[in-house]
Amino acid sequence: MTYGYARVSSKGQNLDRQLTELRNFGIDEKSIYRDKESGKNFERTSYLRLRKRLKEGDLIVIKSIDRLGRDYSMILEEWAYITKTAKCDILVLDMDLLDTRAREDGLMGKFIADLVLQILSFVAENERTNIRERQSEGIKLAKAKGVKFGRPETKLPKGLEEVCRRRLCGEITLEEALARTHLKRTTFYKYYNMYCDQLE
Numbered sequence: 001m002t003y004g005y006a007r008v009s010s011k012g013q014n015l016d017r018q019l020t021e022l023r024n025f026g027i028d029e030k031s032i033y034r035d036k037e038s039g040k041n042f043e044r045t046s047y048l049r050l051r052k053r054l055k056e057g058d059l060i061v062i063k064s065i066d067r068l069g070r071d072y073s074m075i076l077e078e079w080a081y082i083t084k085t086a087k088c089d090i091l092v093l094d095m096d097l098l099d100t101r102a103r104e105d106g107l108m109g110k111f112i113a114d115l116v117l118q119i120l121s122f123v124a125e126n127e128r129t130n131i132r133e134r135q136s137e138g139i140k141l142a143k144a145k146g147v148k149f150g151r152p153e154t155k156l157p158k159g160l161e162e163v164c165r166r167r168l169c170g171e172i173t174l175e176e177a178l179a180r181t182h183l184k185r186t187t188f189y190k191y192y193n194m195y196c197d198q199l200e
Helices: 016-024 045-053 072-085 109-144 160-168 174-181 185-199
Strands: 002-008 032-036 059-062 089-092
Touching: 002 016, 002 045, 016 032, 032 045, 072 089, 072 109, 089 109, 160 174, 160 185, 174 185
Parallel strands: 002 032, 002 059, 059 089
Antiparallel strands: none
């Protein structure tokens, strides 16, 4: 049996392009499984239904490898389950080498596809490491130049301590304190509580 699988990350995204390619491949509409869920893991409604239906010799067709998932280490695990445990085949339409079916030239598709997937996994992981290193280097350079990260500190209005004192003594209302300091209620209470703590 041949199944198609299509996925986008959110309900607002469109599956049409993937579905068209799966139909053009000759997959029956009832055999195409669709998910509009994140690819961060394989706990997806339609994908799990498809997984339960798999029998030895079945074929899963997807448009591109990232439709299966976005984490290559997880993709490798799932790939191994499908091809080795369930003994099914996978075909990725966007990459001819990712086809586990036996080839006419006698080379086993599973071996070639596994090798290509391992290389893709290495490249993806290497790129993630490089990105993290570049980010880290960029942050260090920026900090050395005096760039500050995080929320900018709120400039305290002049006379805040006096306003807090008068509020504590009941000389002014909260509304008056907010009007004089131009602070939001939560921000004023943050400094007001700090002022009160200093008095204890």
